[in-house]
Amino acid sequence: MGYLSANRKLMVAGPTRAGKSTLLRALGYIDGVNKTQMVVHGDYFIDTPGELLNHLYLYRSLLQNANKAGLVLFLADPTQMSRYPPKFNTAIQGRVLGVVTKIDIATESMKERSKREVEFAGAGEVMFCSSLTGEGIPELREKIDNVLGGVFS
Ligand SMILES: Nc1nc2c(ncn2[C@@H]2O[C@H](COP(=O)(O)OP(=O)(O)O)[C@@H](O)[C@H]2O)c(=O)[nH]1
Ligand SMILES: [Mg+2]
Secondary structure, three states, X not given: OOHHHHOOOEEEEOOOOOOHHHHHHHOOOOOOOOOOOOOEEOOOEEEOOOHHHHOHHHHHXXXXXXXXXXXXXXXXXXXXXXXXXXXXXXXXXXXXXXXXXXXXXXXXXXXXXHHHHHHHOOOOXXXXXXXXXXXXXXXXXXHHHHHHOOOOO
């Protein structure tokens, strides 16, 4: 995998069970969803286990992988707390985009709290989606294609 294609990878970070793998499936990057036990590198994506965010001593691993990605999604799940470090974006070379998922089961105030969590982590822009209903997925895919150059086109 050369430098250029590595920089076209999409990485998804977020807590355990936030819906990272399900989102990658909704976006068409992967077929099935299993519990992600380790960092999975596809040709065009990097999936990560939530444990990397849940434990301070694992941030280094998350960041090393993040620097192989052209775009890192900071995923927030309205049904649970996301413990992103403040200004986490400054440790990452690639672009960062905040994504609040599971909007099909979240109230407005839950969504607002999730938005603030990823903004705290340094996401300048935040998008909303549901991997189950597909709401917001086309807009998110378009944004990803704009940043990464449309790996599927
Ligand atoms: N309601 C709802 N559930 C979701 C959504 N995305 C993921 N889930 C559920 O959240 C759980 C964890 O998803 P998973 O992708 O394995 O999370 P990961 O640990 O971050 O990779 C699963 O039961 C999914 O079905 C969503 O947009 N809406
Ligand atoms: Mg997973």
